Amino acid sequence: MSEILLDIKNIRLSFFTAAGEVKALNDVSIAMNRGDVLGIVGESGSGKSVTAYSIMGLTAHPGKLIAGSIEFNGEMINEMSEKEMRNLRGNEVSMVFQDPMTSLNPVYTVSNQICESIMLHTGKNKKDAQKRALELLDLVGINEPQKRMKQYPHELSGGMRQRVMIAIALACEPKLLIADEPTTALDVTIQAQILELMMELKEKIGMSIIMITHDLGIVANMCSKIAVMYAGKVVEYGSVDEIFYNPMHEYTKGLLNSIPKLYEKERTKLIAIEGTPVDLLNAPEGCPFAPRCDSCMKICLRKMPEYTAVKDDHYSACWLLQREEFAQGGKSNE
């Protein structure tokens, strides 16, 4: 069994809307090992959710994967038929969505919704499926699972609903769990419960997690690797400590400087990133962050930088990192 669980290579994905082509993902490559917790951070519209959806094959019309390959557990996802995909979804890769109220079906009971996935993938009969559902509810820390089984989503609190979502996602013990902002709709104390639960279950089941979030605090707590996305590109990738203590990309640095620190004893002014995120409908040539970057050079506006490896497992796409190579004449300065 190879170490690498997921290998996304150079994917490009666009949404063909009436207004034009929206380049949601522009040459994204991410690799992930078994047992890792990968955090994808970025602003809204940076393509973090779309990346996850493309792994599940959920980018339906008008979205289209134009180029690149996605390899999961040794199989090419992008070449699979719809039938094979259905077997994969919920069975080997599953997903927890942001808003538990809209992602649960309001007219079915909790029991129905959990059993659906179990019966579909394992071929168990209803009675066995319900038994398994009870186990799952117990696993995700819901008290009185017997009673909850018969309830509808509206009877549960937000945290409880998210636990049900996790139970559904874990029904077939997937190899990979994709959590798309799983705690954004929840309060801090409930968020802490859910994050704790996810880490516990990761150890128990031995799955890998992709955590999509805009909260740098959550990634610092949970993840081993981080991919920072901006305007449909991974601008920096590295281990948690590298990203937080040795950020290389100007956007990552800006992001870290712009959040207020809870344990700081003096009041310092926040350093904001000026400007607004780019419009992907007519994305600029060159580095997408260039218009907001303080150390923008001429070349940044013309050409997208290649990745520069800072260390093993830490790379970043920024012209500043290649400046030394310019000086040495290693690369032609266009």
Added chain:
Amino acid sequence: MNKRLVEVQNLKEYFHAGGSPFKPKYIKAVDDVSLHIDRGETLGLVGESGCGKTTIGRTIIRLYEPTSGKIIYDGVDITKVNMFPYRRKMQIVFQDPYASLDPRMTVGDIVGEAIDIHKLAPTKRDRGDKIISLLERVGLNCEHANRYPHEFSGGQRQRIGIARALAVDPEFIVCDEPISALDVSIQAQVINMFESLQEEMGLTYLFIAHELSVVKHISNRIGVMYLGKIVELANNYELIFHCVHPYTKSLISAIPVADPIQSRKNKRIILDGDVPSPLNPPSGCRFRTRCRYATEICSQQEPELKEVSAGHFAACHNLDKVQ
């Protein structure tokens, strides 16, 4: 001039929530809260959803009529008066910049509406100049005045909301979760703007948010709320580093810190269960159902807000046991 700009005494705000006419049910959104805000300071209010922080903000500027209690503004009791003259002094910035701007009005009219109502511009030209100077103050420009809200991003809309609040030259602004709908990199821009506006215009803020790190950054003092009550109130650094109430402690430890080494060191206190319904809050101390220090007295008697050190208040029976 009073040092205390806003003072709230024993404020209660109950919302009617069904029941029979003879036995109506009430949601006690705010239950017996007293606080004051000094001139030029920022008081932060934090708490989970449904704890009543927004209700306090709205009741102070009397968008809701208080069930009982007193609101004192600059030494005058405004609980029952005609609010028109006070609307010039007290303003609010709402949470959702998508829902709080009228989509059919141009930005110029949104900002100018208050100027018209309070007759602050004698001529049309004055009005136009005033609108432009307001937009420039919040980092927009004069071209934006003729556009509609849908043409703007979330951060820009929030700026419009702030320009609207500033239109009448207020002294006091209630900021009701003004940054929670914004992207991280935009949040810092808006926070910085609130700070520089405060310096320039000597504003007083009531800053309501659920993110403690943001509130700590912008406030001088912070009040922590739980189910309609203030459980702890202190200076911002005092509250973060020397909090005494078990709820505040768990709230602070639950916040994921954006610092991997620090977060590995921190011991999380994970609270069990959910916030109880405000329709039927627990007897005595409202936090007791989730509190690990709860004893018998907690279910019988409601703890009062007591001063534990200078300017630091907490409401708990078992403060000596809490570690």
